[in-house]
Amino acid sequence: MEANDSASEDEEVLLLLLLLRRCRRRRRAACRTTWTRQWIMRRQAQGVYANLVQELRAEDPESFRQFHRLDRQSFQDILTMISPYIEKQDTNMRSAVNPSERLAVTLRFLATGETFRSLSFQFRIGERTISAIIEETCGALYNAMKEKFLKTPTSKEEWLKIAEEFHQKWNYPCCIGAIDGKHIAIVQPHHSGTEFFNYKHFFSIILLALVDANYKFTCVDVGAAGREGDAGVFNNSALKNALNAKCLDLPPPENIQGVEYINEMHYHIVGDDAFPMSRTIMKPYPHRSLNTEERIFNYRLSRARRVVENAFGILSNRFRVFHTTINLNPDKVTGLVLAACCLHNFMVDKNKHTYVGIADTEDVENHTFTAGAWRNDPALVGLAPTLGRNPTREAKEQRRLLTGYFCSQVGSVPWQNHMTSL
Incomplete structure (x- = not known):
């Protein structure tokens, strides 16, 4: 009997609580006279x-x-x-x-x-x-x-057009794009620990991008946690998977005319020290004990790679949300970055002169470099440099061939010796 009485009392208490909750809801609804301020x-x-x-x-x-x-x-x-x-x-x-x-x-x-x-x-x-x-x-x-x-080229003809523009504008042969990755600052997501905490000591997601000779994004991979190193970001990217699977339909290796010992030059991407060197990615010589030829190669490669730095700089300068610490969860920031990249490419196509006017420039006569306005207020931080990577023999050979080409009568440019002596 006592057990039954106790159960009955519990039911009565529960019923009273439900009635009280319903009354409170009715009072709140009665007090709310409008749905909008x-x-x-x-x-x-x-x-x-x-x-x-x-x-x-x-x-x-x-x-x-x-x-x-x-x-x-x-x-x-x-x-x-x-x-x-x-x-x-x-x-x-x-x-x-x-x-x-x-x-x-x-x-x-x-x-x-x-x-x-x-x-x-x-x-x-x-x-x-x-x-x-x-x-x-x-x-x-x-x-x-x-x-x-924001479409990645999928045919040999599209890649050849990009390579021709790199050759005409930046005097670099067989280049299909410049690659770099940047940290975009965000507020620490809840319960994320140090997952998004990067080597520069702030929370971020990473934008990895391939850029053509006109500052346009041709391939982007957004959303990797800031904690990931360069190896993790690139090796897990869709671009790396596509390169390994050979599904980008890149043009076949090409013989460069004018220098007998250069042949079978592979079409490749130019990057900085954050990326592993291979036949499809060229990066500079390490900056120690460089001879004249190696300094010339580094200058010529960095001159072509400058387009990706400018693309990021223009993006963050025109869309200044990237100058702030974005207080959204990483998935929403990813959508925001993708939309901004589409808008960036649209404006380069439709209104390039006005939109990219803050990019780096070179003097027409002596090609003296003038930093673009975006460099005065940098917002995006690059990936950490590569450590302990030993390139393959084929990659080293291709870099050596490119070095010889840049120092040859056919491949050299008049101002390169002056620029590397500064």
């Missing part, structure tokens, strides 16, 4: 998009470009591409944020790295809605643009 409800009449953005669009094209990092026509072109992905329906309770305003919010976040709260006050949109808009729009940008603006 009053100042947010005036978005369509008094928000930044409804006023300032429309004024800039009509009256000041340059300020419109600075606000969005896109000119008016580029903004409209991108909006046309992504509208089907982000358009929402109005409801009885509230009007949906239209695609144009969603794109404006996202571009403003990429351009400044402002907090969601700051953007909320500017655009009169709730913080959680801002967060959802930016995540969805970045996903839409990547999905709508990747096939045209």
Whole structure:
């Protein structure tokens, strides 16, 4: 009997608790008279998009470009591409944020790295809605643009075109791209320990990228934890797997005309000390006890490799969210980076002169190097250098052949001896 009484009392207590919880919910619902704050409800009449953005669009094209990092026509072109992905329906309770305003919010976040709260006050949109808009729009940008603006070459003809541009612009033969990896600062993810803590003592994810002669990304691998070393990042990348599987359809080795002893030059990528040297990746000689020929090779390789440094510098300078410590989880940062890479390639294609104007330059006559404006405010940190790697004999032989070519009458450039003596 005592056991039955005790069970009955427990049931009564549980029932009372449920009734109390239901009453509290009803009181809260009764107190809430509106679904949206009053100042947010005036978005369509008094928000930044409804006023300032429309004024800039009509009256000041340059300020419109600075606000969005896109000119008016580029903004409209991108909006046309992504509208089907982000358009929402109005409801009885509230009007949906239209695609144009969603794109404006996202571009403003990429351009400044402002907090969601700051953007909320500017655009009169709730913080959680801002967060959802930016995540969805970045996903839409990547999905709508990747096939045209972030596509890895898949045919010999496409690779040969890139190699020809490297030869014409940077005097480097058989090069299909420059590779580098950069750390993008993030706030430490919850319960992640030191997984994202890098050798520079901050938390990050890594962007590994292959860049063509025009500062465009041709292959990106984003999201590796900052703790990973250079070997782990590159060896686990899709690019390394594709190179090993020989599924990129690279052109066959080529005989370089003009120098008899150079033959069977493999098409390859140029990189720095962070990458293992092979026949498909060339890197500089170690910077100790270099002879004249080796210094010339290092100069010529670094001159070609400069395009990837500039690509990262332009990206972070135009989209200054990469100058901040991004307070999002790594998966969302990955989507943000992919969207920014698509926008970068789009702008290089559509408005290269204005967009890449902050890149490094060389004097036309003597090729004196002038650092680009982005180098005054570096935001992205590179990978750690390689330690203890012994290149294969074939890789060393290819570097020796390239060194001979750069020092030959056919392959040399008039200013290289002067540049290596500085």
